[in-house]
Amino acid sequence: MTKALSHKGKAMSFECQDGVIELVLHRAPCNEIGSLSLDELEVFARAIESLHEPVHAAILYSDMKAGFCAGADLRELYERSRAMEKEESAKGVREFLERIHHVLNVIDDAEMTTIAAVHGVVFGGGFELALACDLIIADKTARFAFPELRLGLIPGFGGIPRLKRDIGNAVVRDLLLTGRSFNTMKAQQIGLVSQVVAEGEALRAARAAAAQLKKFDHQTAVTAKHFIKPIPTEELTREIDIFCELFSRPAVQAGLKKFVESTDAQPYLP
Amino acid sequence: MPTAEKTLDEILNLAAAHFKVPREKLSPDDDFFKTLGIDSLQALDLLTKLENHFRVELPDYELQGVTDFRRLAGRIQARL
Numbered sequence: 001m002t003k004a005l006s007h008k009g010k011a012m013s014f015e016c017q018d019g020v021i022e023l024v025l026h027r028a029p030c031n032e033i034g035s036l037s038l039d040e041l042e043v044f045a046r047a048i049e050s051l052h053e054p055v056h057a058a059i060l061y062s063d064m065k066a067g068f069c070a071g072a073d074l075r076e077l078y079e080r081s082r083a084m085e086k087e088e089s090a091k092g093v094r095e096f097l098e099r100i101h102h103v104l105n106v107i108d109d110a111e112m113t114t115i116a117a118v119h120g121v122v123f124g125g126g127f128e129l130a131l132a133c134d135l136i137i138a139d140k141t142a143r144f145a146f147p148e149l150r151l152g153l154i155p156g157f158g159g160i161p162r163l164k165r166d167i168g169n170a171v172v173r174d175l176l177l178t179g180r181s182f183n184t185m186k187a188q189q190i191g192l193v194s195q196v197v198a199e200g201e202a203l204r205a206a207r208a209a210a211a212q213l214k215k216f217d218h219q220t221a222v223t224a225k226h227f228i229k230p231i232p233t234e235e236l237t238r239e240i241d242i243f244c245e246l247f248s249r250p251a252v253q254a255g256l257k258k259f260v261e262s263t264d265a266q267p268y269l270p
Numbered sequence: 271m272p273t274a275e276k277t278l279d280e281i282l283n284l285a286a287a288h289f290k291v292p293r294e295k296l297s298p299d300d301d302f303f304k305t306l307g308i309d310s311l312q313a314l315d316l317l318t319k320l321e322n323h324f325r326v327e328l329p330d331y332e333l334q335g336v337t338d339f340r341r342l343a344g345r346i347q348a349r350l
Contacts, residue, residue: 030311066311121311140322143314145330180329183318 005047009040014047020210021048021058021112030066033125033157034073038099045106054218055112057210060133061203067120068142069129072157078256086248093247097240100125100157104132108162108231111222113213117206118142119199123181128157131166134225135209137195138184139202144192145181151255156243161235167191271350278343281320285339288319298340320346 005016011027023044025031033041048058062068081089107114107129116130119139127144130136146155146163154160154176163172167190174180187193197205213221246252272280278298286293289306296305303313314330320342321328326349336342 070311120315141315141318143318178329178331180331181314182327182329183321185322186327 011037019056023060026063030070032073034076041103045103056214058114059206061117068118068122069126071124078260108132115206117202125157128159131162136193138193142184143181147179152251161232301337
């Protein structure tokens with residue numbers, strides 16, 4: 001039996017039982033990733049990096065009704081950047097991106113099979129968190145999008161390089177340049193989602209997959225994963241640079257302000 | 271292909287069932303954000319339900335400015 005490993009936080013909790021780690025996101029309203037979530041994701045990453053016994057699988061899922069994760073915490077980003085001088089703000093953004101990139105690279109490269117069990121909103125940084133995982137199992141309520149362009153930005157948590165790794169460039173361009181969202185059926189058609197299940201069944205299906213993975217030799221599974229899923233390091237580094245260049249423009253502050261102060265019924269529509 | 275009226279009727283039925291609102295309280299020209307009391311994330315949830323039901327793909331930017339059931343039905347009908 002694997003040694004117990006657990007964390008109970010404000011944004012997420014995780015526990016390892018019998019060779020499977022389950023990480024549950026539980027920060028209202030929809031697991032927006034700000035400094036609190038990043039701190040706790042780093043706890044998770046350190047736990048993965050310091051494992052002394054083989055862990056076969058990790059399952060990432062959300063307890064929030066609205067979905068898996070709505071992406072970066074734009075309110076926090078706006079408030080922080082507004083309170084800082086331009087140079088200080090740019091430095092803070094770069095540091096945040098480097099930290100989240102490290103966490104997602106650890107998840108991406110983990111010596112176990114990682115499964116994102118998703119439902120509802122899987123937007124922006126939430127989509128990027130799912131893309132760092134080896135398998136995405138989605139229920140029929142899931143919706144995927146990269147809405148960053150409407151803020152004058154590109155996805156900053158490794159989204160484009162990881163999406164390009166998995167699916168065709170034409171679909172990447174459609175998602176990125178239009179900011180549109182698409183549903184689970186479309187996600188499966190284009191090869192992004194490996195299993196589609198009924199509403200509320202993603203976690204059960206992920207647990208069944210994790211139980212199957214445990215039947216195989218751990219080292220073989222790790223070798224196979226690293227062979228077929230290299231981390232696009234160069235593009236990820238370039239992404240941080242591009243994001244920071246874009247972030248320094250006034251259009252971004254205006255876009256963030258518009259989103260944060262919006263009373264429009266449709267701020268999530270592109 | 272269903273008629274536009276049938277599509278509209280199915281949308282009203284689906285919306286009523288999904289958001290647990292009496293069907294008779296929904297009219298084709300209602301602002302569904304107000305009538306259903308939903309926000310944009312719930313509207314996307316409704317869009318997913320409709321796409322699955324009608325087996326269509328409707329880019330959400332086509333829904334920008336669409337707030338009533340009748341125009342929503344028109345957008346879906348155009349994809350059937």
